[in-house]
Amino acid sequence: xxxxxxxxxxxxxxxxxxxxxxxxxxxxxxxxxxxxxxxxxxxxxxxxxxxxxxxxxxxxxxxxxxxxxxxxxxxxxxxxxxxxxxxxxxxxxxxxxxxxxxxxxxxxxxxxxxxxxxxxxxxxxxxxxxxxxxxxxxxxxxxxxxxxxxxxxxxxxxxxxx
Amino acid sequence: xxxxxxxxxxxxxxxxxxxxxxxxxxxxxxxxxxxxxxxxxxxxxxxxxxxxxxxxxxxxxxxxxxxxxxxxxxxxxxxxxxxxxxxxxxxxxxxxxxxxxxxxxxxxxxxxxxxxxxxxxxxxxxxxxxxxxxx
Numbered sequence: 001x002x003x004x005x006x007x008x009x010x011x012x013x014x015x016x017x018x019x020x021x022x023x024x025x026x027x028x029x030x031x032x033x034x035x036x037x038x039x040x041x042x043x044x045x046x047x048x049x050x051x052x053x054x055x056x057x058x059x060x061x062x063x064x065x066x067x068x069x070x071x072x073x074x075x076x077x078x079x080x081x082x083x084x085x086x087x088x089x090x091x092x093x094x095x096x097x098x099x100x101x102x103x104x105x106x107x108x109x110x111x112x113x114x115x116x117x118x119x120x121x122x123x124x125x126x127x128x129x130x131x132x133x134x135x136x137x138x139x140x141x142x143x144x145x146x147x148x149x150x151x152x153x154x155x156x157x158x159x160x161x162x
Numbered sequence: 163x164x165x166x167x168x169x170x171x172x173x174x175x176x177x178x179x180x181x182x183x184x185x186x187x188x189x190x191x192x193x194x195x196x197x198x199x200x201x202x203x204x205x206x207x208x209x210x211x212x213x214x215x216x217x218x219x220x221x222x223x224x225x226x227x228x229x230x231x232x233x234x235x236x237x238x239x240x241x242x243x244x245x246x247x248x249x250x251x252x253x254x255x256x257x258x259x260x261x262x263x264x265x266x267x268x269x270x271x272x273x274x275x276x277x278x279x280x281x282x283x284x285x286x287x288x289x290x291x292x293x294x295x296x297x
Contacts (some may be wrong), residue, residue, distance in 0.1 A: 007232060010175060013239035014287050020241070021268040021283070054240055 005053055015040040016054045019047075020062065027066040028090035033059065067091070068104045075109055076116040082109050169205055171217030172246075173238050174286040177204050180218040183284050187263045188248075190216070201225075239287045246290045253278035253294035 019039040023031055036059055037047035051059045071089040074080060080088070086097035086109075101109050174180035181204060184190040190206040193215045197203075201224070205215035221234040237243060250256045253271045257280050261267060268289065269281035276296030283289050 008236060010232075010235040010239040013236055014175075017239060017241045017283075017287055018266075025269055 008050065008054060012040075012042070012050060013054055015042070016047075016051055019051065019059070020055060023059070023063050023066060027063060027070060028088060030090070031059070031063050064100055065104065068101055071097070071101065071109065072105070072112060075113040082113070085109070167214065169215045169217050171219045172284075172286075172288050173221045173234055173243065174218050174284070174288070175220070175235060175238065176285070177202055177218055177220050179285050180204075181206070183265075184216070184218065187260060187265050241283070241287050241289050243288055246288060248290055248292045250292055250294050253280055253292055256280075256292060256294075 019036040022039050023036070033044050033048055036051070037044045040047055040050075042050065048059060051062075055062060057065070067089045071085050074085045074089070075082070078085075083094050086094050089097075091097035091100070098109060101107075101112075105112065107115075172180075181192065181195075184206045185192060190208055193205045193207045195202070195204050202220070204218045206218060207215055221231040221238075222228070223231070226234065257267065257271050260282065265282050266285075267280060267282045269279075271278050271280040278294040280292045281289065282292065
């Protein structure tokens with residue numbers, strides 16, 4: 001048996017894409033292989049193998065990454081409690097959510113939220129007018145200092161700076 | 163206007179099927195449909211955009227060798243081709259109309275900060291976003 005699998009039939013790929021689209025559209029729903037296989041019109045045994053060959057990841061892992069992606073966006077962009085986000089993105093328990101989240105992202109949901117908020121407070125988010133004032137060049141003093149030095153040069157010449 | 167983009171092509175698995183989809187379901191018009199042996203140059207147009215043609219091309223010989231054509235067919239069927247965007251006046255109305263005609267939607271209309279967008283695919287797998295800009 002060759003190490004390179006035979007190319008997949010485009011009609012099969014188009015039907016597998018339909019299953020992927022359905023997971024994208026409703027990643028919070030349960031997607032057992034039987035349901036996905038039905039969308040694609042193939043047997044359950046055939047589905048998981050074909051999906052992985054087509055898209056590079058097993059269907060279940062694809063679904064988990066889409067859920068984590070959505071949960072990450074909600075942690076960052078909303079103030080919803082983490083428990084609500086877990087249930088809203090399709091997990092049946094907070095424990096499973098936290099564990100899977102850490103497995104995939106390497107961080108806890110809380111850490112991701114806290115980091116997102118810390119970033120939100122960096123100077124990049126300071127209103128432009130305030131930031132402009134804070135970073136305004138100290139021109140008045142520099143000009144007056146320059147003039148004073150120039151005046152000093154005239155009345156009291158000193159060695160050239162090296 | 164005498165300068166600008168005139169034709170951009172899509173790869174489709176079947177030109178008759180694509181023609182039916184873009185004309186009957188999306189309301190485009192045929193601009194050019196000419197054959198030369200097995201080769202068929204087929205372009206359609208949006209009724210409001212007479213200076214632009216969307217080509218509906220079938221990958222295969224003599225333009226592409228059979229192995230390359232097979233790769234292209236697989237990419238289209240996997241939804242791996244670049245995104246396409248259709249601009250509409252009323253996304254929800256267009257969604258209802260197209261859904262009734264059997265268009266395969268991948269995303270129902272969603273409101274995002276004043277714009278409404280939906281997603282659909284052509285029979286080959288080319289993915290479209292349909293966007294109604296905010297007023």
